[in-house]
Structure formats: C-alpha cells, structure tokens
Amino acid sequence: MPKKYHIKPTPAAPRFIPVGRSGIIDWEEDCLKCTTCVKKRCLYDVYKNRAYDARTLVDSIDYQCKNCFSCIQNCPRGVLSKTINPEFLRMGDAYWKPDIIHNTWFQAETGRIPVSGAGYRGPFSGPGFDAMWTDMSEIVRPTRDGIHGREYISTAIDIGRKQHHIEFDASGAARIEMPPLVEIPLPVIFNPLPFGNIGISVTLSMAAAARQIGGLMYVTPETYAPFLKPFMSQLVPLIPADMDVNAPMLQGVRMVELHYAPDILAQVQRLKSHCSERVVSIRVPLNPDAKTITAALTRGGVEVVHLFADYRGNEFVDGDSPRFVKDALRDVHTHLVNECIRDEVTLIVSGGIALAEHLPKAIICGADGAAIDLPLLIALECRVCKRCVTGKSCPVELQNLDPAYGAQRIVNLMCSWWSQLIELMGAMGIRDVRRVRGEAGRAMFFEDLERDTFGAIFGGQSK
Amino acid sequence: MKPQIVLYCCTNSTTFSGEDIEKRIPGNLADFKISRLPCSGRTDTLYMVRAIENGADMVMVIACPDGCCQFLEGNRRARMRVRYANRLLAEAGIGDDRIHMVNVDPADDQILTTALQKIVVRALDMGPWLTTSS
Incomplete structure (x- = not known):
C-alpha cells in the first residue's frame, strides 16, 4: 500500500502581534484588589501574557482572548467590559472579511482546524460560497475507522x-x-x-x-x-x-x-x-x-x-x-x-x-x-x-x-x-x-x- | 525630521483616516499614526507612555464629548489617565505637555481640525524629546 500523504504542521508564532477581534475595556481605577481576581484566573493567561507593541499600536490581549466572557461575568466589581475592536473591523474589504483574515492567521500559526462553535454565528446562508452547503451523506458509506484510519482518502x-x-x-x-x-x-x-x-x-x-x-x-x-x-x-x-x-x-x-x-x-x-x-x-x-x-x-x-x-x-x-x-x-x-x-x-x-x-x-x-x-x-x-x-x-x-x-x-x-x-x-x-x-x-x-x-x-x- | 504624533481615537467619536489628516493639516508637517479604539476609556496609561517611549513626540487621545460616551464614563477616565501619564512623563523629565486630549463633537468637525493643528504647532515648538548625541 502506498504511503499516506501527510502534511506535518509546526507551530509558527506570528512575528507581529496580530490585530484581534475583541476589545476589552478595563476600568482599572475601580479595582478592589480583591483575592479573587479574574485576571489571574484567566484560563488562557491572556492578562498574564499581555503585551503592547507601541510600534504597531496593537495590544496582544485582543488576539489572545478566546471570548469566553469568564472575566467579564465574574469580576466582583464589574470593571471589565467587552466590545469589538474597530481595527479588526477595518481589516480587509467587502469580500476578504476580517473573520477570513483572522481564521487564516490561526491556521497558518497552528496548522489546526479552526473551531468556532460558540453561540449563534449569524445566518446560515450568505453571498458567494456561503450560499452553498455540502451534504454530509456519510450514511451512504461510513468510514470503517475514521478518516485517519486504514482507509486512504486521496486528495491527489x-x-x-x-x-x-x-x-x-x-x-x-x-x-x-x-x-x-x-x-x-x-x-x-x-x-x-x-x-x-x-x-x-x-x-x-x-x-x-x-x-x-x-x-x-x-x-x-x-x-x-x-x-x-x-x-x-x-x-x-x-x-x-x-x-x-x-x-x-x-x-x-x-x-x-x-x-x-x-x-x-x-x-x-x-x-x-x-x-x-x-x-x-x-x-x-x-x-x-x-x-x-x-x-x-x-x-x-x-x-x-x-x-x-x-x-x-x-x-x-x-x-x-x-x-x-x-x-x-x-x-x-x-x-x-x-x-x-x-x-x-x-x-x-x-x-x-x-x-x-x-x-x-x-x-x-x-x-x-x-x-x-x-x-x-x-x-x-x-x-x-x-x-x-x-x-x-x-x-x-x-x-x-x-x-x-x-x-x-x-x-x-x-x-x-x-x-x-x-x-x-x-x-x-x-x-x-x-x-x-x-x-x-x-x-x-x-x-x-x-x-x-x-x-x-x-x-x-x-x- | 518631522514630529511623530500618535492618535488614540475613539471610533464612536470620529472615523477619520490618514487621508483625512492630510486634508486637515496640509503641508505634511508631521507623521501621524492612528490607533482606533472602541472607546477612549480603552486608552491605558501604558499605551501613551509606551508610545512616547517608542519615539513619538506627542500623543493625542480623541474622545466623545462629556456625557456622550457609549461606555458612560470612558472619556472621563481617559482624561484622568492622560493627566496621570503627563505627570509620569514630567517626573521622567520629558515634560508634562506631550499628551493631549480632545473631546470631539461629531457635529462640529472644526474642533478636531483645530486640535490637530494645535498639536502639530506644539510638537514643532517643543521639538523631539529624544535627541541622539552626535
């Protein structure tokens, strides 16, 4: 059996802090300095790893934040709020939308499939390729042991x-x-x-x-x-x-x-x-x-x-x-x-x-x-x-x-x-x-x- | 060398671009860098100080008029932070007038033009804070 085709990804971190989707607004003056600080409990350590690039004027928190809203909901004083970064919305054009750019950056950095399942993501149809749905008819011929199993799926x-x-x-x-x-x-x-x-x-x-x-x-x-x-x-x-x-x-x-x-x-x-x-x-x-x-x-x-x-x-x-x-x-x-x-x-x-x-x-x-x-x-x-x-x-x-x-x-x-x-x-x-x-x-x-x-x-x- | 000016701009107060600045300030007297923020209250003290540290001569925060902030008090907090950042710069010997703030009324376009002209004049007056010894 011929060797399976495989592409090996290696994580390649961005050279410049990417423009992120979220825009966290912090009323830090009101902080109680309490012992249950949500910033320290962030699952993704975005506050700990926060960096500001003064040359490109980009804050790393906007890209690293996974939009779980844990910090927004759990801060006892409610000092944090969240909105969308206007610089993110300005990227690209009417076809090459910010989401496409963001999505591609993630894939180029990690080599992984982007997963976006949080909440209602908008209408199920749109212009262009979004007006087309592929039919997942796996019932016709299910895989024996998964797509990475013995059966070879050829992309050649x-x-x-x-x-x-x-x-x-x-x-x-x-x-x-x-x-x-x-x-x-x-x-x-x-x-x-x-x-x-x-x-x-x-x-x-x-x-x-x-x-x-x-x-x-x-x-x-x-x-x-x-x-x-x-x-x-x-x-x-x-x-x-x-x-x-x-x-x-x-x-x-x-x-x-x-x-x-x-x-x-x-x-x-x-x-x-x-x-x-x-x-x-x-x-x-x-x-x-x-x-x-x-x-x-x-x-x-x-x-x-x-x-x-x-x-x-x-x-x-x-x-x-x-x-x-x-x-x-x-x-x-x-x-x-x-x-x-x-x-x-x-x-x-x-x-x-x-x-x-x-x-x-x-x-x-x-x-x-x-x-x-x-x-x-x-x-x-x-x-x-x-x-x-x-x-x-x-x-x-x-x-x-x-x-x-x-x-x-x-x-x-x-x-x-x-x-x-x-x-x-x-x-x-x-x-x-x-x-x-x-x-x-x-x-x-x-x-x-x-x-x-x-x-x-x-x-x-x-x- | 032209002065470097960083603008932290609340996107709710104005949505001007680099080309708009050239129209407002003819003569290409300064280099502007624009950072659009969801609210002027997003402007951290660190942002302003780091911009100056990185070589900017002046920083200006552009905010909504008092009482009109979409986040209720973002512009008030931005003003406090501007004052604090200027104090830090004064302590460092850079001067207490490097960071400005303007409340822009979207209905009155002249306010922003005047503020931009003022900051360019001020930057030219003060000269660069960072001088390389020859």
Missing part, C-alpha cells in the same frame, strides 16, 4: 489531458501515445499574488512551501529570478504565448501556462513540438464567453484550462452584476458535460478561494483543482491593508520575512486545508477528491432551494 489530482478512448492495433498494443500528466497530492496550486509580493522573500516562501507539500506554483516572467532554480519542478511559468521556448524559466518545468489569445492553439502546438512531455495550460478569463472558449479549446486538444476570476471571485464582465465564480464555473462545467467533453480536459479555477471550505465547493462546482493567492499572503501575516499598492510601507515588513519561516506558515495553512478537505470527504463518504468534481448532487444551493420552495408562491418575484 492529475493535471493534463485524459483520453476519451484508447484504440488498440491487431497485436493488442495501444495505438495512441498517452499525454503527459502532472500529479499533485493536494488540489491546490499557488497563484501569482494580486499585490503584496514585495521582495524575494515572499516568492521564496511560496516556492519552498510548494516543494514541501509537493505542489505547484505559478511564476511570471516579472517574478522569476535565478534564485528559483532549485524549485524548477515546482514552478509553472505563466508566460505570454509568443515567448521564446528556450528561455531559462522554461527549462526543467513540468507544466507551463499561456495567456489566452485567439491564435493560442498554434502557440500550444509550437510549445508541444519543442517539448511534448510538458503539460500546457491556457489561462482564460471567467466571463459569459468562457464556456464556448473552453469547449473550443478542449476540442482543439488543449490539456488544461485555467479559468480565473478577479481576486474577489467575480467574473470579468461589464455591468453591475457579475456572476460569482461558483455560478460561472458551474456554467462552464455543465456546458462541457453536455458537450460530452468534460472528462478530457482539466479545469483549474482561481479567484475568490479564501477559506478551506471554498476548495471543495469549487471542486463540486466543476473544477479539478484551484489556484489560490491571497490566503498565502495572509498566512504570511498580511493584513490586506493594500498599503503596498500605493507604495507605502508594509505594517508587517514582508520584505524582511525569513523564507523558511514564511514557508512553514504556508505549509501550516495547507495542512489545515488538507485536514478540512479530508474531513469533508470523509463525511460525504467519498474516498477520492477526483470523484468530488462536479458532484453537485451532494451539495445544496441556496438559490435553487429558494426557487423550489418559494418560486411557486412568489412566482416571478423570486429569483
């Missing part, structure tokens, strides 16, 4: 073209040449960062992490430098279609990706004729035309299509109501299924993949794997303040990051995502992530439920 995917059929000659030998495949043990590829790639340390951290987890990482001609040479088997150059095939960044790589252009099939042929062992992928913007383009590329023999949305997960379209990546992706996947060509091509999707749960949800919507960008940056303590976009200094000094430390933070994040992926697959009764692809029957979509339930009552008013 094959990137490349799959043959529709195999022909044999009279002697029984296969008549076709099998196209190259790149197998990665986790359906995640590291995408170029939309911002924040300041200095070589961020790129090195990503490359080292990709090597540790056995994954791939896209690299653009702008970010490629000779220091990436030891990581060539992990790199996927993302290049313009007419790039010289002898360029140093193309030597020793297993896969390359080209930007979509109308004459792209000729360029693919040019690359394949130079090296047929290399998988060639095409990066296509996700928009209403993506399904016809993807179908045409698939019929033209393209091995991989990478559909990319913007970093908030919206498709590229003029107008006020772009579709979210999950809906646009389902559209492409369904079109390929109807055309009976879905199995021949590998679909990678990127844009808006922010949390571990988004990965299986994207796969259920029809992707084979996903490319992620901002979660990697957030794992390196980024606060999504976007100061770097305007040329201002980074509050967490990403330019001074130690690549080994940065790689460990990313590995921890991937470990947590991997754990959550196999938890979900175990609960769904699926043993291979390749089988999760397009399993829309195992998921519920809020829009569908709403239409089915209320459509008959509200008629045309219901979406």
